[in-house]
Amino acid sequence: MLSQTSRYALHALIVIARSSGQANVRVIAEETSIPMNYLGKILHVLGRRGLLRSSRGVGGGFWLARPPQQIPLIEIIEAFEDRQFFARCLLGSESCPEGRPCAAHALWAPIVEQTRQFFEATTLADLLAEGQALEALAGPARLPSGSELSIDGVEW
Amino acid sequence: MLSQTSRYALHALIVIARSSGQANVRVIAEETSIPMNYLGKILHVLGRRGLLRSSRGVGGGFWLARPPQQIPLIEIIEAFEDRQFFARCLLGSESCPEGRPCAAHALWAPIVEQTRQFFEATTLADLLAEGQALEALAGPARLPSGSELSIDGVEW
DNA sequence: TGCAAAGCTCATATGCTCATGATAATATCA
DNA sequence: TGATATTATCATGAGCATATGAGCTTTGCA
Numbered sequence: 482m483l484s485q486t487s488r489y490a491l492h493a494l495i496v497i498a499r500s501s502g503q504a505n506v507r508v509i510a511e512e513t514s515i516p517m518n519y520l521g522k523i524l525h526v527l528g529r530r531g532l533l534r535s536s537r538g539v540g541g542g543f544w545l546a547r548p549p550q551q552i553p554l555i556e557i558i559e560a561f562e563d564r565q566f567f568a569r570c571l572l573g574s575e576s577c578p579e580g581r582p583c584a585a586h587a588l589w590a591p592i593v594e595q596t597r598q599f600f601e602a603t604t605l606a607d608l609l610a611e612g613q614a615l616e617a618l619a620g621p622a623r624l625p626s627g628s629e630l631s632i633d634g635v636e637w
Numbered sequence: 638m639l640s641q642t643s644r645y646a647l648h649a650l651i652v653i654a655r656s657s658g659q660a661n662v663r664v665i666a667e668e669t670s671i672p673m674n675y676l677g678k679i680l681h682v683l684g685r686r687g688l689l690r691s692s693r694g695v696g697g698g699f700w701l702a703r704p705p706q707q708i709p710l711i712e713i714i715e716a717f718e719d720r721q722f723f724a725r726c727l728l729g730s731e732s733c734p735e736g737r738p739c740a741a742h743a744l745w746a747p748i749v750e751q752t753r754q755f756f757e758a759t760t761l762a763d764l765l766a767e768g769q770a771l772e773a774l775a776g777p778a779r780l781p782s783g784s785e786l787s788i789d790g791v792e793w
Numbered sequence: 794t795g796c797a798a799a800g801c802t803c804a805t806a807t808g809c810t811c812a813t814g815a816t817a818a819t820a821t822c823a
Numbered sequence: 824t825g826a827t828a829t830t831a832t833c834a835t836g837a838g839c840a841t842a843t844g845a846g847c848t849t850t851g852c853a
Binding site for chain 4: 522525528535537539540542
């Protein structure tokens with residue numbers, strides 16, 4: 482559904498948001514298992530898109546340019562998927578030129594539209610909240626095992 | 638969303654169903670603009686999956702193995718997409734191993750499930766009916782232009 | 794019985810996504 | 824000011840989905 486690259490971007494942003502401050506490429510790559518060089522490129526794109534800020538040099542890294550409530554998932558996706566990602570019909574836009582819908586169009590359109598609305602309405606904050614809920618459920622049993630995904634200290 | 642190959646398969650099946658009988662690769666390729674050799678391979682796969690029958694030699698071609706009411710779209714898709722097509726989470730199955738859902742999982746699951754149900758519930762016949770409805774709307778204005786997509790004579 | 798039509802099969806090419814590696818630019822700090 | 828840490832940028836490669844091309848096999852028909 483989503484490209485690997487989009488999924489990397491989402492995952493990286495979740496980790497950055499959780500880190501309550503700056504996070505550098507190496508650390509994010511370790512935590513997410515995303516190849517480091519590739520991740521650098523992805524974060525750079527997110528920077529140009531206005532989702533991340535960055536600084537170089539010692540102590541540098543990336544951080545969210547906006548609070549996660551103001552980062553809808555669709556912005557992340559649009560950075561890496563081509564423009565027709567949501568415009569495309571079941572049979573492809575070739576079979577379905579403007580104004581001459583193909584046989585599948587009307588049936589498929591509601592599905593696409595609902596998916597698009599999901600990505601528009603859901604924000605990075607929603608994902609963080611969901612992750613927090615999961616941790617509350619499973620947390621006590623595996624806190625001692627040392628996974629340091631703490632969500633505290635986020636100042637938004 | 639769907640791979641090019643799946644979309645080719647869908648499109649070809651629509652054309653075959655409309656042809657009310659046999660259709661050969663060359664004709665289908667011309668009508669759909671799908672590369673002929675590639676189409677041949679796709680139809681062969683659909684044959685092995687039990688969706689098409691074929692015969693060789695002069696006058697040979699492909700035809701539906703079942704009435705279109707009994708061909709759900711999901712069967713077509715499963716022939717060309719990998720098994721995890723609907724199992725996959727927003728962040729990918731790597732981030733989301735069995736029994737340990739990722740942050741996005743619960744939010745995304747309903748979207749995937751609804752999409753899966755669409756492909757299960759919608760049949761080739763539904764696409765044909767939709768195409769017929771479109772033609773009824775726009776038909777009179779462009780019938781003289783010679784597009785011979787007649788739907789008559791289907792004996793199912 | 795031989796030719797032509799059509800599907801079948803395999804080998805190869807191409808283009809894109811994903812990934813790697815090296816180097817440059819910039820920032821911090823002793 | 825030099826050593827180090829970190830992002831920025833560019834060149835290159837790997838692998839897969841997509842596509843092409845050629846020859847093989849089967850079938851129908853004159």
